[in-house]
Amino acid sequence: MRSRTVIVLLKELRDALRDRRTALMVLFASILTGPLTLVLMGQYLSGLEEKASTLKVRIVGQEFAPPLVNFLQRADVDIEKAPADYEARIKDGTLDAVIVVRPDFHERFLAGDAAAVELVYDDSRTESQGAIRQAERLLRAFNRETGTLRLIARGVSPNLIEAVKVEHSNTATPRQKGAVLLVLIPLFAILSPILGGMTLAIDTTAGERERGSLEPLLANPVPAREIVLGKWLAAWTSASLVATLTLAGFVVAASFFAGKKLASLMQFGWPEFGLFIAFVLPLAAATAGILMLIATYGRTYREAQTYTSYFVSLVSFVPMVAIFTGLKDAFWQSVIPVLGQQMVLTRVLRGESITFLDWLMPAAVALLIAFTCVAVVSRLMGEERIVFGRS
Amino acid sequence: MIRVEKLAKRFGDVEAVRDVSFEAPDGKITGLLGPNGAGKTTTLRMISTLVRPTAGRASVDGVDTAADPLGVRAKLGMLSDARGLYTRLTARENIAYYGQLRGLPDAAIAASTEKLAGWLDLVPLLDRRTDGFSQGERMKVAIARAMVHDPRNIVLDEPTNGLDVMTTRALRDVIRRLRDEGKCVLFSSHVMQEVSALCDTIVIVAHGAVVAEGDPETIRAASGCDSLEDAFVKLTGAEEQPA
Numbered sequence: 001m002r003s004r005t006v007i008v009l010l011k012e013l014r015d016a017l018r019d020r021r022t023a024l025m026v027l028f029a030s031i032l033t034g035p036l037t038l039v040l041m042g043q044y045l046s047g048l049e050e051k052a053s054t055l056k057v058r059i060v061g062q063e064f065a066p067p068l069v070n071f072l073q074r075a076d077v078d079i080e081k082a083p084a085d086y087e088a089r090i091k092d093g094t095l096d097a098v099i100v101v102r103p104d105f106h107e108r109f110l111a112g113d114a115a116a117v118e119l120v121y122d123d124s125r126t127e128s129q130g131a132i133r134q135a136e137r138l139l140r141a142f143n144r145e146t147g148t149l150r151l152i153a154r155g156v157s158p159n160l161i162e163a164v165k166v167e168h169s170n171t172a173t174p175r176q177k178g179a180v181l182l183v184l185i186p187l188f189a190i191l192s193p194i195l196g197g198m199t200l201a202i203d204t205t206a207g208e209r210e211r212g213s214l215e216p217l218l219a220n221p222v223p224a225r226e227i228v229l230g231k232w233l234a235a236w237t238s239a240s241l242v243a244t245l246t247l248a249g250f251v252v253a254a255s256f257f258a259g260k261k262l263a264s265l266m267q268f269g270w271p272e273f274g275l276f277i278a279f280v281l282p283l284a285a286a287t288a289g290i291l292m293l294i295a296t297y298g299r300t301y302r303e304a305q306t307y308t309s310y311f312v313s314l315v316s317f318v319p320m321v322a323i324f325t326g327l328k329d330a331f332w333q334s335v336i337p338v339l340g341q342q343m344v345l346t347r348v349l350r351g352e353s354i355t356f357l358d359w360l361m362p363a364a365v366a367l368l369i370a371f372t373c374v375a376v377v378s379r380l381m382g383e384e385r386i387v388f389g390r391s
Numbered sequence: 392m393i394r395v396e397k398l399a400k401r402f403g404d405v406e407a408v409r410d411v412s413f414e415a416p417d418g419k420i421t422g423l424l425g426p427n428g429a430g431k432t433t434t435l436r437m438i439s440t441l442v443r444p445t446a447g448r449a450s451v452d453g454v455d456t457a458a459d460p461l462g463v464r465a466k467l468g469m470l471s472d473a474r475g476l477y478t479r480l481t482a483r484e485n486i487a488y489y490g491q492l493r494g495l496p497d498a499a500i501a502a503s504t505e506k507l508a509g510w511l512d513l514v515p516l517l518d519r520r521t522d523g524f525s526q527g528e529r530m531k532v533a534i535a536r537a538m539v540h541d542p543r544n545i546v547l548d549e550p551t552n553g554l555d556v557m558t559t560r561a562l563r564d565v566i567r568r569l570r571d572e573g574k575c576v577l578f579s580s581h582v583m584q585e586v587s588a589l590c591d592t593i594v595i596v597a598h599g600a601v602v603a604e605g606d607p608e609t610i611r612a613a614s615g616c617d618s619l620e621d622a623f624v625k626l627t628g629a630e631e632q633p634a
Contacts, residue, residue, distance in 0.1 A: 007491045011480075018479040018520075212475030216537065219439050219471060220492045221464035384442055 004222050008230025009237070012204055016238060022199050030195045031245045034188040035253035041184070042257055044127075057135055058082040061101035065117070067109060068101070071142045090122050096131030097121040099139070112150070185250050185268060186345040187319050189243065189276050190338055193284030194291065194312055196242025197235040201291035204231040205377070206304035215387055225378035228292075232374050235288035243280045247273050268349070275348045278359055279341050286337055286366035287315070289373030296380050318342060334361040337369060392417050392575050393438060393544055398447035399599075400433050407433040409599035411447075415577040415592070417543070420570050422590035423579040426627050430599040431579040432472045435548050438577075439469045451544050465493070468542035470550055474533035478522035482513060482532045485521060490539040500539060507535040510565050527558040534565070545569055547578035551585055563589055583623045597627035 017023060056078040062069050072079055082098045089095040100118040108115040117139065121132045148158040208214040218224065254268040291308050298304025318338040327333070329347065334340040340362035348354060380386045393415040400408040408430040415421035423431050436442040438449050440460035448455060454462045476485050483504060490500035508514045511531040516524070521532060530550070538545065547566075551559045566589060569576050580586050586593055587607050595603040595610065603610050603626050607619050614622035 002491065004492055004494075007488070011477075011488050014484075015477055015479050208475075211477075212473035213477060214475075215441060215471045215473040216469070216475070216489075216533070217492075218441060219464055219467075219469045220489060221461045222492050223461065387441060388436075 004226045005230040005233065008227050009233045012200060012231055012234035013237060016200050016203065016234070019199070019203075026195060026199060026242060027245075030188070030192045030242050031249050034184070034192070034246050035249035038184060038250060038253045039256060042253075055134065055138075056080060057138060058086070058095065058098045059101060060086060060098060061103065061105075064103050064105045065101045065109070065115075066106065067146070068105075068117075068142055071145060072138065075138065075141070077138065087120065090120055093122070093125055093128075096125075096128040097135045099135055183319070183323050183346070185247075185276070185349065186342050187316070188246055188250070189280050189345055190283065190319060190341060191312070191316055192246040193239035193243040193280060194287045194315060196246075197239030197284060197288040198291055198308055198312075200231075200235040200238045201288055202295040202298070202301055202304045202308065204234065205292055205295040206298035207301045209387075210300045214381075218381060218387060223378075224381040225374070228374055228378040228381060232289055232292055232370070232377070235292060236285050236370075239284040239288050240281050243284055244277060247276050247280070267351070272348055275354060276345060279345060279362065282363035282366040282370075283337065283341050285370035286373075289370040289377075292377050293373045296377050296386060322346075331361075334358070335365050337362070337366055340365070392453075393421075393449070393451050393546070393577055395434065395438065395449045396447050398434060398437055398449055399445050400430075400437060400442060401445045406599055408437070408444075411596060411599070411601050413594045413601060413604055415544075415575050417575045418570060418573045419591040420566060420576045420578070420589055421592045421594065422586035423577065423594050423596060424583060424586045424623065425579075425581060425596035427581055429581075429596045429627070431581075431596055432548055434596070435469075435546055435577075435579060436471070438463075438546060439467060439471065440464055441471075465540075466542060466544055468538040468540065468545045470534055470537045470545075470547040472548045474530065476521045476524075476529055476532055476536075479520060481518050481520050482508075482524075482535075483517045485532055486536045486539050489536045493540045495540055503539050503541060504535065507538060510561075510568065511535055512561055526553050527555060530554060530558070530562075534562070538569075542574075544575045545577070547576070549579055549581070551580065551582070559585075583620055587619050595623065595626050602626045602628075 055076065057072065058080045059065075059069075060082045062079060062081065069079060082095070083089065086095055086098045090098065098120045100120055102116060102118075105115045105117065119132070119135055119139070121128060121135075123129070123132060147161065151158050151161065208217065217227065250268055251270060251273050290311060294307045294311055295304035298307055315338050319342045321327075322339060322342050327343070329343055333343045344354065344358055344362065347358075395414070396412050398408055398411040399406070411430065411434050413421070413423075423434065425431050433442060437444050438451065438456065440456045440463050443457070448457065450456065451463045451466045454466060456463050476482075477488070480488070486504050486507075487500050490503065495503070504517070505514075508517055511534060513528075513531050513535060516528060516532075521529060524532065530553075534547070534550065537547075550562055550566075554562065566576055566578070570591075578589075590607070592604070592606055593610055594601055603613065603622075605613070610626075611617075611619045611622045614625055616622040616625055
């Protein structure tokens, strides 16, 4: 005899697959948006990177400042003459920053007066920041060089004006820089199983009751827990499927950057995919169970949708908190669902090694939650107020 | 055979069923007749084990509902008040799902589906999805689904509700056929004509208690009325509204 749990599982999956509209919606909403966002963000960032790596300044009145031009040429900087309507261009965002040299620059420079240049920019545009900082840096470097030369000419050690000498040494590996960008993938890894399991979790509980098919279903000689287990397995399957496809989409999206400068930032290949799946599947078991438990209290599909949307908000809040409070890794986080996964997945992206124990704790907590939910829902399915609704 | 003894059910302050006792024997059609809100549906739900009685007991073929609910459900084919179908599945799949849950082999499910579809005039609908079905068509599928395992005891809660004349007649034929096969058929209705046209025994329920029991003629005679309808009105207290 076939297991009755499997019969329920197969029926629910078949039923869900026939709902083309919802299936397509879930597919589109979760599987495409994530990787698409990654590609767009990547493009944007690689644009920034390019802007920053090719040294280029735009100058108005370069003929007035031969020493500055000389300095920039020595520093291998492309000098471009800015168009006359540069102010308007900066406003509409087609130009980032322009150095304006006054006609009296050279005269004052030779006299040793402060020779003013004007740096024109619009700092409300984040994408201009790189160019602005670059122009500032170059002007400061020119200042320092000129000042040093003048001090030496007067027989003063240049060390006098540089009390502290700052040497930069950035310990972040390219991968770790990438992890900052890739908060996106853990977020989707956590939310996609919820979106993927939601329809089934609601349809098999509140939906079943709204349709009037719950009472006849429970009148079959099958213990409620076998039915609930089958429904939960169906929700878990759907959640896992959507999560797997979403993460695979990220692998494909990240592969677009292979060979480019940004490839080092976008390291999300099949090994990382495998680790992510190992963490996300147990989490999906828990979220599917929680969604079912919440939805069981809904009298109608819509009511259950409202309840579960609170849960989704709560869950999407956790990674945000982790990101914005700059939480450091600690053991206690691993027993908190969602937060535990979020922290460890970020570590995966940072390229840190993950041990079996790192996996075990969050997975064990997630499965415990899942089975508790299944047990509670099974009990509720035997309660008159749940089966026949409250009035 | 279904036996009900001094069944009572209280929901908070509401006493839905106070004192219901009757026996529905095999090979007979027993009608549970009463006005809306008399406690018929609650009584049937207690028989189907989905509602636990506050007092009293019910048994199906000698199996007590409290002691062995799954055993009772196995012996019962129940058309409940809620009879929703899965609209994305075909009629055949809806029926087969319950057959599988009851552990029937595929061949038995197919044979049973063919037989019931023939009786209920469902054959041309079997492989269509049920979302476009009329109320009568949905009812027929729900009945076939409830009887896929060829149960010895059949409980139908207001099966003719909302059906047109043709479908009602087809359903009556099915119920008679089931009786002739020796099954115990118990069905509820608030329509007196429905019950009197079909039943061997009538149990009249009002305000959660049995007020009369017997074949139509006995009930009419005992009430001292000229017609069964007058008897029904008198017995259920529809005349004197209780305060």
